[in-house]
Amino acid sequence: MKPVLDILFPVTVTANQDGNEKEYYLIQDRHGYICKSDEVLDILEKAVAFYKREDINDWIERENQKTSIELYSSYNFDVDFKKNKAGKFMIPSPQMNYKEFNSKKAHWGFKCGWCESKVSSKTSKGYYTLSFPHIQNLEHGEFVRACSKECGALIWKDTFKHWIHDNDYQDLFE
Ligand SMILES: [Zn+2]
Known part of the structure; x- marks a missing residue:
């Protein structure tokens, strides 16, 4: 197991969508820079796939x-x-x-x-x-x-x- 990037931090943001306040997470690196989509999407998709695996919490x-x-x-x-x-x-x-x-x-x-x-x-x-x-x-x-x-x-x-x-x-x- 190796860290892919330096630690990534999810941060809550709200944005207005069709007149409704909606909550999102954006991802910052440890210096506070917000990661661009091409930097994080692949990681997030693989993370979601990992966490959706069966019996993952046992592992x-x-x-x-x-x-x-x-x-x-x-x-x-x-x-x-x-x-x-x-x-x-x-x-x-x-x-x-x-x-x-x-x-x-x-x-x-x-x-x-x-x-x-x-x-x-x-x-x-x-x-x-x-x-x-x-x-x-x-x-x-x-x-x-x-x-x-x-x-x-x-x-x-x-x-x-x-x-x-x-x-x-x-x-x-x-
Ligand atoms: Zn003894």
Whole structure:
């Protein structure tokens, strides 16, 4: 997909036709120059033909979903949706931090978010925390902790798989 011209802006104008005020659109370029008929008629006719295609809004919605996934990557410093060779998006790599239990503080523990095994400052040196990117509809807890790197990676993958499924992105991802 390539833009044909620089962005075109429709502008409302009214004109008197047979004593009646009628509303029209004229097309200006981004500098405000009004385009001549030979510059825009071909584009408009093809645009009308495009928009009249059957189920066109389904196709547009799909394309816009791809755009929004790409925008997440470009706006969000903490997520990067790369594409594979087939052009499908890949689940980004997990954002995980290793945290050591503070031996000077009172003992505490938690259940691993994946395998549910107990992780305690009495028996473990440390644990992993996950930081999920702030993207729409991505469900995750505020503090997601895991007993190991492996469990953390599985929580990460599972969270994204649910997000892909809930948003109907299956065919956009590998
Ligand atoms: Zn675990």
